[in-house]
Amino acid sequence: MTAVSAKVPAFCEGIQYFGEDLPGLREYGQEAAIAEGQTAIASPQDPAAVYQTLLYADALRYLTVQVCASKASGHPGGFASQAETYAAMVMLGHKNILTEVGHHAPGFYSAMFLDRSLEDMGITTVQELRDRFREKHGLLGHLSGFIPGILAPAGPLGQGQHFAMGAALLHRNTLFPFTVGDGGLGEPYIMSSFMHFHTAYPSVTNFLPVLVWNGYSQEHHSMVSLKTNEEMTAYWQGNGFEEVVLIDAKDFDDQNQPGDYVDSTAFSFEKRLAFTQAVLEASDQAARSALGGKLTVLIIKQLKGAGVHARGAKSHNLYPKDTLDAPHIVEALKTRALPSVAWELVRTNCERAGGGPSAKTAVTEFEYPLADLGTLPLEEYEVGGEPKISTTAMGRLVGEVGTRDRTFLVTNADGNEASGIGNINQALKIIHPTTDDLYNQAPNGQVYEPLSEDACAGLAAALCLMGARTLWCSYESFAINGLPIWQTVTQAMAELRRPTPSTITLFTAGALEQGRNGWTHQRPEIEAYFAAMMRNGNVFPMFPPDANSIQVCYDWALTTKNKGIVITASKSPLPIRTTFEQTRQGLQDGAVVLQETPGEKSVVFAVVGDMVLKPVYAAAEALQAQGIGSRIVSVINPRRLYRSSDVAWDICSEPDGDFLSDAKFAEMFGGDVLLGVTGGVASMLEPIMLRSTSQRDTFAWKRGETTATADMLLELNGITTDAMVKRAIALLG
Numbered sequence: 237m238t239a240v241s242a243k244v245p246a247f248c249e250g251i252q253y254f255g256e257d258l259p260g261l262r263e264y265g266q267e268a269a270i271a272e273g274q275t276a277i278a279s280p281q282d283p284a285a286v287y288q289t290l291l292y293a294d295a296l297r298y299l300t301v302q303v304c305a306s307k308a309s310g311h312p313g314g315f316a317s318q319a320e321t322y323a324a325m326v327m328l329g330h331k332n333i334l335t336e337v338g339h340h341a342p343g344f345y346s347a348m349f350l351d352r353s354l355e356d357m358g359i360t361t362v363q364e365l366r367d368r369f370r371e372k373h374g375l376l377g378h379l380s381g382f383i384p385g386i387l388a389p390a391g392p393l394g395q396g397q398h399f400a401m402g403a404a405l406l407h408r409n410t411l412f413p414f415t416v417g418d419g420g421l422g423e424p425y426i427m428s429s430f431m432h433f434h435t436a437y438p439s440v441t442n443f444l445p446v447l448v449w450n451g452y453s454q455e456h457h458s459m460v461s462l463k464t465n466e467e468m469t470a471y472w473q474g475n476g477f478e479e480v481v482l483i484d485a486k487d488f489d490d491q492n493q494p495g496d497y498v499d500s501t502a503f504s505f506e507k508r509l510a511f512t513q514a515v516l517e518a519s520d521q522a523a524r525s526a527l528g529g530k531l532t533v534l535i536i537k538q539l540k541g542a543g544v545h546a547r548g549a550k551s552h553n554l555y556p557k558d559t560l561d562a563p564h565i566v567e568a569l570k571t572r573a574l575p576s577v578a579w580e581l582v583r584t585n586c587e588r589a590g591g592g593p594s595a596k597t598a599v600t601e602f603e604y605p606l607a608d609l610g611t612l613p614l615e616e617y618e619v620g621g622e623p624k625i626s627t628t629a630m631g632r633l634v635g636e637v638g639t640r641d642r643t644f645l646v647t648n649a650d651g652n653e654a655s656g657i658g659n660i661n662q663a664l665k666i667i668h669p670t671t672d673d674l675y676n677q678a679p680n681g682q683v684y685e686p687l688s689e690d691a692c693a694g695l696a697a698a699l700c701l702m703g704a705r706t707l708w709c710s711y712e713s714f715a716i717n718g719l720p721i722w723q724t725v726t727q728a729m730a731e732l733r734r735p736t737p738s739t740i741t742l743f744t745a746g747a748l749e750q751g752r753n754g755w756t757h758q759r760p761e762i763e764a765y766f767a768a769m770m771r772n773g774n775v776f777p778m779f780p781p782d783a784n785s786i787q788v789c790y791d792w793a794l795t796t797k798n799k800g801i802v803i804t805a806s807k808s809p810l811p812i813r814t815t816f817e818q819t820r821q822g823l824q825d826g827a828v829v830l831q832e833t834p835g836e837k838s839v840v841f842a843v844v845g846d847m848v849l850k851p852v853y854a855a856a857e858a859l860q861a862q863g864i865g866s867r868i869v870s871v872i873n874p875r876r877l878y879r880s881s882d883v884a885w886d887i888c889s890e891p892d893g894d895f896l897s898d899a900k901f902a903e904m905f906g907g908d909v910l911l912g913v914t915g916g917v918a919s920m921l922e923p924i925m926l927r928s929t930s931q932r933d934t935f936a937w938k939r940g941e942t943t944a945t946a947d948m949l950l951e952l953n954g955i956t957t958d959a960m961v962k963r964a965i966a967l968l969g
Contacts, residue, residue, distance in 0.1 A: 244576040247583060250363025252302065252560065255573035259505050260287055265577060268584040269327065275591045276329030280516040285327060288581055290512040291574060292323035292350075295582045297501075297543040298572040299346035299362065304554045305545075305565045306366035310377065313541040313551030314417055315343030317450035320500070320512055321536045322347065324519035325413050325446075331590035332403065332598055334387050334414035336396030336426070337448070338378035339552070344386060345375045351586035353385030353595035381701065382731040385594030385601070387412075388701060389728040393420035395721045397445065398694030401433050402702050404443040406643065407599050411523050413444040413534070418460050419453030425690045427475045432686035433695070434476055434531055436667040444526040445533045447472075450540035451497035452549040461497075465537070472533050479525040479532040483518045485511060486537070493539075501543035501572075544568055603734055604703025607641040609794065614787045616816050623809035624783035626846065627656040627744050630790050630805070634707055635663025637794065638682045641705055647684045647692035648709040649718075655709060655744035656807035693718025697725035700739040701732075705794070712743040712804065713750065713759040723769065726800035730774045730888045738799035740790070744807045747937065748847045748915045748946040755940030758949070760916035766802050767919040770875045773885035774892070777802040777920065780819065781830070781846045781870045782812045788819040789872070798890040804916075806846050813849070819872060826876030826896050826923075827869045827904060831856065835865025839964045840907035842924045844871045844914035847946055848955060852913055855960040864968070869904055877901070877923035901927055909967040911935065911960055915950070931967040935960060 244254070258265075264287035269277050277285035296319045297312075304310030314337055315322075322343065325333060331351070335344065348354050349365050354375075359365050368374030375383060379390040388399035400414040416426065433440075449468065451461045460468070469480045485500045486493075488511040493502060500511045515536065522534035541551025545558065545568040558565055574582075591597050612633050617624050634657070638644045646652070652660050658676075665681030676683075684695060689710060696708035698721075710718065725739055747758035769775040776799055780786035786805050793801040813830050814822070822828035827842070830849075833856055841852045849870070856866040871877070880895045896904075905924060910932040912921035918936035925932060935955045943949045950956060 245580050245583065247361055248576060248579050249361040250366055251579070253570050253573040255575050257575060258578065261575065261578065264288065265581055268581055268588065270585045270588040272588070275589060277327050280328070280513070280520045286509055286513040286516055288585055289320070289323050289327045289516055290508060291578045292327065292582045292585065293319040293512065294543065294572050295350065295574060295579065296323060296343055296346050298569060298574065299349065299365070300342045301544050301565065301568050301572070302362070302560070303342050303346065303366055303369045305558055305560045307370050308554050308556050308559045309370055310342045311339035311553045312342060312544045313546070314448060314450065315340040316544045316551065317538045317540045317542045318415060318446065318448040318536050319343070319543070320515040321446055321519060321534065324516045325523070326589045327516065327585060328520055328523060329590050330411045330413055330523055331594050332387060332410055332412050334396055334400050334403070334412060335379065335390045336393060336420060337415055337417045338390040340415055341377060341379045341390070342369070344379055345369065345383070347586070348383065348385045348594060350583055351385070351589065351593045353593040356384040356595045380731060381600065381728045382733065385598055387598055387600045388698070389724050391724060392720050395694060395724060397426055397429055398698040398721060399701065400443040402695055402698030403599060404440050405437060406604060406699065406702050406704055408440065408442060410599060411442050411444060411527055413446050415446045415448050418447060418449045418451070418458040421447065421458070421460050425688060428688060429686065429691040429694060431476055432688070432691055435669060436684060439529065441526050441529055441531050444522055447533060447535040449535055449537045452540040452552070454552050455549050468535065476531060477533050478530040479522065480535065481518045481522040481525070481532065482535040482537065483515050484537040485539070488514070497537065497539040499539045499542040499547060543572055600702060601734070604736070606705065606737070607643070609637060609640050612636055612791055614791060614816065617784055617812045619812050619815060621812055623811050625656045625807060625809050626780060626783045626786040626805040627742065627807045628659060629783035630742065630786045630803070631657035631659040633787055633790055634660050637705065638664040644705045645682055645684055645696065645699055646707045646709060647696040649685065649687055649689045649692045650711050650714060651685065652683065652709060655711065657709065689714055689718035690721065693722045697722050697739045700737050701725050701728060703736050705737045706739065708739070708741045710741065710743055711745040711757065712747065712762055713745070713757045715741070715743050716759065716762050716765070719762070719765055722800065726769070726775060727772065729798040729800070730772055732798055732889045735797040735890055738793060738796040738801050740793045740801045741803065743802065743804045746804065746806055746847070746915060747940060748949055749806055749808055751943035751945055751949050754942035758940030760937050763804070763916040764919045767917065767922060769800070770878065771883050773883050773888040774798060775800045775802070776873060776875045777804065779804055779844050779846070779872055781849060781872070782810055782814055784812055784816055785814045785819040785872065788816050789823065792823050798888070799892070808847065810846050814870070822870065822872035824876070824894065825900060825904070826873045827871045829867060829904060830870050831868040833860050833866045835860065835863055837968050838865045838867065838907035839909045839911065839968070840867045840869060840905055840930070842869050842871055842905060842910060842912045842921065844874065844920050845916060848913055848915040848950070851950060851955060851957045851960065854957040855964070858957060858961045859964060864964070867907060871924070874920060874923050877927070879927065882923070882926070906930065909964050911964060913955065913960070915955065933963055933967065
């Protein structure tokens with residue numbers, strides 16, 4: 237046991253207000269409740285443990301307000317309304333805590349400061365915590381994996397549960413609590429993703445949603461604010477949760493606060509302790525239930541903004557008027573102020589909980605051990621030989637990866653069969669409680685198929701962030717519904733402090749293959765998303781022109797770390813135009829020359845895609861008949877074609893600074909005329925158009941329509957042989 241002293245600890249530098257002696261401090265604050273050498277309190281009924289859990293909750297509230305007010309910016313209200321729950325989880329030894337709510341960031345940073353995790357980024361005092369909040373190279377406004385001890389990013393709603401479920405899947409004996417705000421509870425994908433995951437993995441229950449039911453959203457009452465406790469319990473039970481543990485602060489209110497939502501910090505000190513003990517016991521019950529095999533939710537019902545500068549939605553965030561000198565901020569800080577001896581107690585408990593600082597103990601602070609894939613059995617087809625389906629060729633390799641790495645997961649909302657990759661299902665089986673060989677279903681499969689792109693992208697990207705290998709497969713037209721979380725994870729990977737497998741996608745059934753389905757299935761505009769993300773520095777869209785090339789692209793992607801790799805390919809049989817070696821060179825240079833025809837003048841075709849090569853080859857032939865030479869260049873890895881200064885590669889984790897030199901660019905793309913051609917968006921051609929000095933133009937997607945053939949769809953968009961020849965001749969003068 238370590239006795240605490242009355243001396244102000246050095247880490248407290250920057251705390252503006254210290255409190256007077258608290259009732260019970262002499263009795264319950266002589267020694268840290270988490271004993272030296274232990275990782276948690278001995279019992280949630282221990283009066284000293286209860287007392288010090290309350291001190292921790294108030295310390296979190298104090299720091300959250302002071303840190304936010306130091307910049308008159310940030311979001312204290314939501315986190316404050318569940319501070320007792322966060323404190324309870326830590327005191328019980330559970331520190332792998334995530335959140336669905338990016339606005340809880342200042343509370344999480346306060347927790348990371350108190351357990352000394354932030355010392356890894358040079359933050360040792362409260363003053364430094366204040367200085368670095370919401371500043372460059374500091375503590376960004378919403379959570380990120382860049383921050384020591386923080387397991388996952390948090391920004392857009394509807395993502396946190398994927399991170400928790402992915403972590404739970406990889407670490408079956410660790411609890412992953414994560415906060416869910418009632419303002420975002422109305423979003424349907426949260427519950428639907430829970431249900432599909434639980435059906436697929438009924439034994440994986442070690443993720444614990446903690447519903448922060450405070451009655452308010454960001455700027456108004458939450459949509460579930462009128463539910464009764466019985467209705468809220470029934471809601472979760474109706475969605476498959478076996479154990480619903482609900483703590484309502486109103487049950488402990490001795491101040492006659494109006495309304496269904498009350499502030500526990502306004503209670504008498506005796507009732508505050510009673511409420512804290514109830515939260516501690518409920519948290520322990522929920523944790524044991526989740527780790528014991530029951531799908532469990534913990535609900536804390538307490539007014540938003542409990543114990544901070546305002547209540548309700550008005551507590552959500554600070555504005556320029558909410559400075560440290562503002563009377564209402566000063567009052568809030570003085571009300572929550574703790575004696576220095578209490579700060580030392582809290583720091584000691586936080587250091588010991590869970591075995592040490594989160595920055596040293598959280599599962600994401602370590603590289604996840606992966607199976608060695610060895611050398612994959614690539615199959616090289618003869619150039620000019622029988623047409624092959626690119627996706628099927630890749631699917632065979634995907635099956636091999638899953639066989640060699642049993643943690644590997646494939647996700648697809650629309651079905652692999654429809655994308656020419658039914659061989660993945662045959663090799664790895666769709667995860668399903670009904671075993672059926674005809675449909676390749678089995679409970680222990682490795683293909684995750686919820687009818688939600690959000691759930692597919694979410695789990696696949698989350699598992700990669702946590703350290704595992706995955707593949708998200710989607711129709712090009714539907715993938716946009718899952719992209720926000722994929723973007724969040726890829727951006728997080730760019731600043732992650734450890735290597736992790738790149739998040740890889742396969743987008744199939746492109747617009748040109750979807751004539752009969754019409755414009756609902758023709759949305760290559762998604763490529764504009766990736767074209768913009770290429771400048772991030774760690775995003776690599778891949779456009780293999782054939783079944784040989786796609787195998788090399790996927791094989792390369794599997795060797796990369798901390799990147800987002802997007803492979804786009806057709807599911808139709810197409811000519812074999814490249815050797816393995818050509819694609820390897822194309823991956824390095826960004827592109828590869830497929831055909832060169834001599835002539836007095838030279839037209840260069842820079843082509844993104846596979847099916848769109850057909851009219852390009854025909855255009856080259858037509859130009860040759862007129863004595864005009866041409867060069868057909870397949871753009872496989874457009875990220876390499878930018879200039880180094882165009883891309884933020886140098887501030888990425890696992891940086892990749894390889895770009896095609898000016899000399900090689902001129903050699904490959906130099907000519908009298910340059911025509912950029914793509915069946916997708918013109919923005920994917922930007923790297924080439926930026927650097928070219930030739931007379932140039934683009935042929936690209938305009939809009940979708942119902943057609944009988946791909947040729948008709950190309951014609952609708954003006955991507956035809958005749959149009960290319962006519963434009964080339966016009967540019968040649």
